[in-house]
Amino acid sequence: MKWDEFFVTGEPMIYGAMVSIVIVSIAIVVGLTYFKKWGYLWREWLTTVDHKKIGIMYIISALIMLFRGGVDGLLMRAQLAVPENGLLDSQHYNEIFTTHGVIMILFMAMPFIIGLMNVVVPLQIGARDVAFPRLNAVSFWLFFAGAMLFNISFVIGGSPDAGWTAYFPLSSIEFSPTVGNNYYSIALQISGLGTLMTGVNFIVTILKMRAPGMTLMRMPMFTWSILVTSVIIVFAFPVLTIALLLMMLDRQFGSQFFTMANGGMDMLWANLFWVWGHPEVYIVILPAFGIFSEVISTFSRKNLYGYKSMVFSMVIISLLSFVVWAHHFYTMGHGAMVNGVFSVTTMAIAIPTGIKIFNWLFTMHKGRIEFTTPMLYALGFIPIFTIGGVTGVMLAMASADYQYHNTMFLVAHFHYVLIPGTVFGVLAGMYYWFPKLFGFRLNDKQGKLAFWIIVISFNVTFLPLFALGLNGMTRRMYTYSAETGFGPLNLIASIGSIGLAIGFAVLVYNIYWSFRYAPRETSGDPWNARTLEWSTPSPIPHYNFARMPDIEGRDAFWFAKKSGKPLYTEEYSDIHMPNNSGQPFILGVIFMIFGFFMVFNWWVGAVIGAIGIFVMMIIRSFERDHGHYIPAKEVVATEQRLRGEQV
Ligand code: HEM
Ligand SMILES: [Cu+2]
Helix, strand or coil, X not given: CCHHHHECCCCHHHHHHHHHHHHHHHHHHHHXXXXXXXXXXXXXXXXXXXXXXXXXXXXXXXXXXXXXXXXXXXHHHHHHCCCCCCCCCHHHHHHHHHHHHHHHHHHHHHHHHHHHHHHHHHHHCCCCCCCCHHHHHHHHHHHHHHHHHHHHCCCECCCCCCCCCCCXXXXXXXXXXXXXXXXXXXXXXXXXXXXXXXXXXXXXHHXXXXXXXXXXXXXXXXXXXXXXXXXXXXXXXXXXXXXXXXXXXXXXXXCCCCCCCCCCCHHHHHHHHHHHHHXXXXXXXXXXXXXXXXXXXXXXXXXXXXXXXXXXXXXXXXXXXXXXXXXXXXXXXXXXHHHHHHXXXXXXXXXXXXXXXXXXXXXXXXXXXXXXXXXXXXXHXXXXXXXXXXXXXXXXXXXXXXXXCCEHXXXXXXXXXXXXHXXXXXXXXXXXXXXXXXXXXXXXXXXXXHHHHHHHHHHHHHHHHHHHHHCCCECXXXXXXXXXXXXXXXXXXXXXXXXXXXXXXHHHHHHHHHHHHCCECXXXXXXXXXXXXXXXXXXXXXXXXXXXXXXXXCCHHHHHHXXXXXXXXXXXXXXXXXXXXXXXXXXXXXXXXXXXXXXXXXXXXXXXXXXXXXHHHHHHHHCCXXXXXXXXXXXXXXXXXXXXXXX
């Protein structure tokens, strides 16, 4: 391979990106050296197995990826702003909508959700960490390795360009001959393995590590949503991983699973992709439902209305999510009968979802609502998501879908679901749980300002796309002529996207400002909240709970506050904690190098990488590591310092 094939050349924007990557990397290295932070970085972060720190690393990665995916989105909107625009050529546009989709779903939404569940779930169930802390670190570093591998594609070798769905035959080696789609198949396999381990880890954590007295039906709703989500992960992700493996074999080893010749079948890919892909949208939306349940109940000062029906509807949604996948390709000719069945199952999802919407409304009914930033996101979510849901039912009708399929109407629909559903959800969660982690709240005024800019600009950006789609503008179209009349609405949408960028900039400033100036709080319970995580001091000690709580009902902390009955009655004792380890990080680095060689068919390097992975597993198998104990005396001292009182 020649150097000019290795590095992407000829695009001023990409040269700019390369230069800025080099400058930022140098700045980071110089900064860490100058402030002597290498040791701190290694000890406190790269080797940590603490679920809270792993959660924070996921969230930081997600915010960076939100920026990357957002820039892709803005570039597309800039290109579409006026007819026959020459900002991006067709190839570049293809690459950008592909990386935008992949990054937003797999490297922004997923890690944001997984980050929040890492931070919150052990705290909500009264656990000191997840069931398998070391595995948790492996999950993170595999995700990170996959994300980094995917992200370098646009400067080294070229980005994938067959859409985030990577349909065959377009994504086959014949029609996508660059290494771009190798990045897609390999990076997603690596990060997918990490996600699968997360699913296993959280199922075991939630089933096995709850505090005494916390039965399943006493669990906070967010924890319930994560249990259901983890089950979906465990059933859905292997399908993706295997499909990607087959794609890799087809593209790089000459097999014929998805090709049109020699008994292969391109529709097999579409089916496998969506057997994972539809459950995936629930993987990123159910946790947000959980977050809204916590936020709405806390800021309405009421119990969550219809707890059991909330749980029940999530379980139903998770089952239904596996039997709707063909609604993504009604037009591919599988006949009226099949289309009819998938139409019905798809529309059926609206029922449990509607139940949840009404439960949230009833929770607020006659409540003393407090309009904090997280509550605003929850309130914004309800009507916007409902528009997304109703247009989803429109798309679910197979015969009507022949009209909307692959138009901007669809693009509008799924942004109306994913942005309120996922992005508002994780932002609400971030504002809500932030003080638990860091000991201060994000400034509320700035938070609300960001909220309003984001909500308004979101609608300006995506509402016009419904009309454009109905008028016949197809998706993934890199430009259009003036005669189509698509110009004005596209211009409005593009202006809206600038607003979104401003909104997110205010949000980032909000975080920065609050780190510097927000007043520190020690109460541990800044929102007067209901669930167990708020009964710990803030910022939260490494071991989470000094003593195990006695749980006697739902919203245990709320009732302890109301009744004056203490939540913690146990004696202090030594606390067992897991040790840090550098192995997960090193494993991630080896996986990334291995993946990189695989992408470029450099077999010697790939074999060495594979051996490295096995060596790491063998080292781990023979290692004896029983963790360490924090003596009870030290625990008492820490609690006294943090709670500022006699304990
Ligand atoms: C930051 C604001 C955003 C803007 C301005 C934006 C804009 C766009 C545009 C212009 C397209 C391509 C339309 C086309 O030509 O077909 C697109 C596609 C897409 N977007 Fe977004 N988007 C944003 C946020 C998000 C988020 C948060 C997600 C997911 C959580 C997301 C997921 C997707 C997906 C999956 C596609 C389809 C990609 C494909 O066709 O392969 N977007 N977006
Ligand atoms: Cu679907």
